[in-house]
Each structure stands twice: as C-alpha cells, then as structure tokens.
Amino acid sequence: MMKESVHASSKGVSTIGPTDPAYQQCIMPDCAATFSVDETYAACPKCGHLLDVLYDWDRLNVPRSLSAIEERWARRDDPRCFSGVWRFHDLLPFAPADKIITIGEGQTLLHPSNAVGRYVGMKPDHLFLQYEGMNPSGSFKDNGMSAAFTHGKMIGATRAACASTGNTSASLSLYCSVTELMKAVIFVGSGKIAVGKLSQALDYGALTLQIAGDFDDAMARVQDISRELGIYLVNSVNPFRLEGQKTIMFRVLEALRWQVPDWIVVPGGNLGNSSSFGKAFFELKQLGLIDRMPRLAVINATGAKTLYELYENQGLRWNDGHPDLATVDAYSQKMNAEGLRASTIASAIEINRPVNLLKCIRALEWMDGVVRHLSDQAILDAKAQVGAGGMGCEPASAASVAGAKLLVAEGVISPDERVVCILTGHQLKDPGATVAYHSTDQKHFEKVLGSRGVRRAAFANRAVAVSNDVDEIIKAIRLYS
Ligand SMILES: *Cc1c(COP(=O)(O)O)cnc(C)c1O
Numbered sequence: 001m002m003k004e005s006v007h008a009s010s011k012g013v014s015t016i017g018p019t020d021p022a023y024q025q026c027i028m029p030d031c032a033a034t035f036s037v038d039e040t041y042a043a044c045p046k047c048g049h050l051l052d053v054l055y056d057w058d059r060l061n062v063p064r065s066l067s068a069i070e071e072r073w074a075r076r077d078d079p080r081c082f083s084g085v086w087r088f089h090d091l092l093p094f095a096p097a098d099k100i101i102t103i104g105e106g107q108t109l110l111h112p113s114n115a116v117g118r119y120v121g122m123k124p125d126h127l128f129l130q131y132e133g134m135n136p137s138g139s140f141k142d143n144g145m146s147a148a149f150t151h152g153k154m155i156g157a158t159r160a161a162c163a164s165t166g167n168t169s170a171s172l173s174l175y176c177s178v179t180e181l182m183k184a185v186i187f188v189g190s191g192k193i194a195v196g197k198l199s200q201a202l203d204y205g206a207l208t209l210q211i212a213g214d215f216d217d218a219m220a221r222v223q224d225i226s227r228e229l230g231i232y233l234v235n236s237v238n239p240f241r242l243e244g245q246k247t248i249m250f251r252v253l254e255a256l257r258w259q260v261p262d263w264i265v266v267p268g269g270n271l272g273n274s275s276s277f278g279k280a281f282f283e284l285k286q287l288g289l290i291d292r293m294p295r296l297a298v299i300n301a302t303g304a305k306t307l308y309e310l311y312e313n314q315g316l317r318w319n320d321g322h323p324d325l326a327t328v329d330a331y332s333q334k335m336n337a338e339g340l341r342a343s344t345i346a347s348a349i350e351i352n353r354p355v356n357l358l359k360c361i362r363a364l365e366w367m368d369g370v371v372r373h374l375s376d377q378a379i380l381d382a383k384a385q386v387g388a389g390g391m392g393c394e395p396a397s398a399a400s401v402a403g404a405k406l407l408v409a410e411g412v413i414s415p416d417e418r419v420v421c422i423l424t425g426h427q428l429k430d431p432g433a434t435v436a437y438h439s440t441d442q443k444h445f446e447k448v449l450g451s452r453g454v455r456r457a458a459f460a461n462r463a464v465a466v467s468n469d470v471d472e473i474i475k476a477i478r479l480y481s
C-alpha cells in the first residue's frame with residue numbers, strides 16, 4: 001500500500017507522495033525535512049540530526065483500544081501474531097505485512113518481584129521487572145532488530161553493519177544467520193566486549209572487526225564506512241529499529257492489563273531504548289489509547305555519565321525542539337580535551353557519546369524524566385539481588401534496579417507507586433562479572449573488579465569448598481543451609 005504511493009524523482013531519490021501514511025521526519029522542528037520510508041539515512045541529509053518514523057494516523061487502521069490487540073493471541077500460529085513486536089504492527093505501521101521479518105522476538109515477561117522490591121524499598125507488589133533477556137539473542141535488541149530487518153527487506157539491503165558493545169552485534173548476527181537476508185559486519189572496540197556476546201557473533205558467522213579503540217570510536221567508524229559502502233546500518237540511529245523497541249512498553253502495558261505504571265526505569269547507553277519508550281507513550285497518548293504518561297528514569301553508570309552531566313548538572317532540555325546545542329558541543333570538546341573515556345563494568349552502557357542524546361532529552365521532557373548515575377559497586381550489588389530474586393541479568397541491566405533504589409532513597413519514587421525496571425540483557429551474557437563477584441578467590445575478585453572501584457561483594461554467594469567425603473559434605477550442608 002505504501003509502495004505504490006512513492007514517486008521516484010528524476011535523480012532516483014524517492015519523495016513522499018501525497019498518500020503515504022508513514023514517513024521519516026527530522027526531529028528538529030526548525031528543519032522538519034521529510035523523507036519516504038523507502039529511503040535510508042543515518043542522519044537527516046539536510047541538517048545532520050536524527051530522524052523519526054512518523055505516521056498519519058488518521059489514514060491508518062489504529063486499534064480502538066489497546067485490549068483489542070489481545071485478539072491476536074488467538075492466532076499464535078501466525079508468526080506475526082506470535083511475535084511480541086508484530087502483534088503491535090498497527091502501532092508501528094511502516095511496512096506492508098508481507099515484508100515483516102520475525103524470529104519470534106518479544107516473548108518476554110513482566111515479572112513482579114517482591115524480593116527485588118524489598119531491596120529497592122518498594123511496598124509488596126509494586127516492583128516489576130521487564131525481562132528482555134528472554135529474547136532470542138538474549139537482549140532487548142531483538143525487538144529493534146526485527147523492525148530494522150523488516151525495513152532492510154523493504155529497501156532490498158544485502159549487507160548490514162553495526163558498532164556494538166556486544167548485544168547489537170549478537171542480535172544482528174542472529175537475524176542474519178536465521179533469515180539469510182543480509183550479511184553481518186560488526187565493529188567492536190578491542191577488549192571491550194563481554195565473552196558471551198562475542199561468542200554469539202562468532203558462532204552466528206558474522207564478519208567481526210575489532211577496532212583498535214573503544215565503542216565511541218567503533219560507532220564513528222561504522223557510520224563512515226556504511227555511508228561509503230552503502231551498508232545498511234542497524235545501530236539505534238536507525239529510526240526503524242526504535243519503532244520495534246516501542247513494543248517493550250506495549251508489552252509492559254499489556255501485562256498490567258493496560259494500566260499505565262508510575263515509573264519506567266531503564267539503563268542508558270546509546271539512549272535508543274529511552275528514546276523509543278518516550279515515543280511509544282507519546283503516540284499512545286496522542287491516539288487517546290492511554291490517559292497519562294508514566295515518568296521515566298534513565299540510569300547511567302558513573303563511569304559513563306554524559307547524559308547525567310548534561311541533563312541534571314548543566315540543565316540541557318529538549319525545550320520544545322530548541323535544545324541548547326552549544327552546551328552539548330562544549331561538553332564534547334571537554335571530553336576531547338581531557339581524553340575522557342567511558343569506563344564501567346556495565347559494558348553495554350560504557351558509552352560517552354550517546355547517539356540518541358537529543359531524542360532522549362525529548363523523551364525526558366515528554367515523560368517528566370530524571371537521570372541518575374550509579375557506581376559499579378552499586379550496580380553489581382543490585383545485580384546480585386536480581387539474580388537472587390528476579391531472573392538474573394547482565395551488569396548494565398541492573399543499573400535500572402540500582403537506580404530505582406536510589407530514587408526511592410531520595411524520595412523521588414514513592415514506595416507505593418508502581419515501578420517497572422527494564423532488565424535489558426540476560427545473565428549469561430557476561431558470566432565473568434558474575435563469577436568474579438561471587439568468587440572465593442580474593443585475587444581474582446581484585447583483578448576483575450578492583451580496578452572498577454568495587455571493594456566488596458555484599459551479596460556474594462560463595463561456593464563452599466569441601467573434601468570428597470560423605471561426612472564432611474553432610475556437615476557442610478548442615479552448617480550452611
Ligand atoms: C544496548 C544495551 C543497553 C543500552 O541501551 P541503549 O538503548 O543504548 O541506551 C543496556 N543494556 C543492555 C543489556 C544492552 O544490550
């Protein structure tokens with residue numbers, strides 16, 4: 001339906017036809033350039049800022065109520081109904097149904113956890129963990145990847161690339177190997193990728209380039225190279241990817257019987273997730289499908305807190321589309337001058353130059369948001385609590401729980417509000433951090449975590465060494481259980 005309405009101009013560049021209900025638009029209102037969904041850009045060709053995928057909802061088949069979507073559960077033999085992303089196709093309608101790519105992503109749970117809730121300081125039944133580690137590649141990235149692949153199929157892409165701290169590359173590599181639609185080229189910083197994530201990219205057969213630099217360097221290079229070689233870029237600068245990630249919030253609402261929670265708490269790295277959550281709720285409100293917005297808390301690691309510095313300390317605001325870009329530039333210059341590099345055990349958020357910064361501060365404006373940062377110590381302690389009472393996660397994910405705890409202690413979150421923390425990635429992504437935290441070997445603990453400023457493992461569950469002897473083993477069980 002969208003295809004026919006796109007007109008190819010003499011230069012071979014398509015422009016938006018009068019009947020296109022889905023289109024791309026620059027996020028900056030003073031530019032507001034629009035482009036067809038059949039084009040692909042990593043940035044607005046007119047001004048260099050980010051693009052959104054937008055919809056003319058009046059001409060689309062929008063559900064009358066969110067609960068109407070539940071009817072699709074009855075058709076779970078249809079992969080597009082089974083998918084936790086494409087069940088919500090009506091709310092990300094940029095692709096015709098026959099282009100949709102799904103590998104069964106989004107079968108995730110909103111898990112109420114009183115154990116983690118007690119740690120955070122919440123009343124019983126008020127803390128929920130949205131467990132995105134249950135996705136096919138083990139992180140929330142699959143929500144976005146299925147949408148990016150769908151767009152890639154629409155435009156006929158044959159190669160896809162990303163820079164990654166690990167999970168985007170795991171997801172891209174998986175979608176490439178399963179669908180055989182594109183070949184994967186991944187850029188990782190050297191020595192910066194958790195072993196579980198690297199093992200996935202290698203196993204799925206992706207061309208893996210280890211750049212001599214960190215994530216921020218890899219991100220800069222992949223943008224240069226994908227432009228140069230015309231490779232489809234699946235980092236979160238890709239606005240189609242963020243459309244897929246909106247569905248994480250739709251599933252949260254679905255699990256809460258379509259009631260809006262009070263808080264969404266999410267770790268912030270490249271800030272794609274927080275940006276897409278803001279867009280999800282903004283659009284639902286616009287469509288009259290919800291009556292109020294939850295508040296948003298984005299949690300940085302102390303060793304990678306650009307968003308915190310700009311938003312909380314320097315007062316950077318979206319300001320209705322007129323953010324003070326000089327503040328952003330000055331901070332970037334300062335990082336250059338000081339040679340500041342991101343450093344945290346939470347490798348998925350070890351990012352100092354988040355590409356979605358402006359979309360994120362827009363989301364923070366829409367959702368009356370706050371930003372906090374937590375030390376690696378606080379993140380790993382929270383991670384141990386999640387492991388003990390809430391399905392387990394990788395270090396970056398636990399930033400959401402550590403952040404919620406801080407916000408309760410500050411009185412910003414009240415114990416009787418309903419709080420949803422996003423567990424972005426699976427526990428087995430980074431077993432090294434977990435084993436070191438629980439280690440009985442102080443030297444190993446020091447080696448892996450000491451340089452991160454982690455001094456103690458308050459919630460360590462240490463293995464008990466016992467001799468190969470029945471009486472000794474029984475004694476140990478009696479002593480420790
Ligand atoms: C990618 C990722 C993040 C960061 O998400 P952004 O959208 O880049 O802010 C956090 N946690 C995990 C596990 C991730 O894979």
Ligand SMILES: [Zn+2]
Binds near residue numbers: 027033
């Ligand atoms: Zn623009």
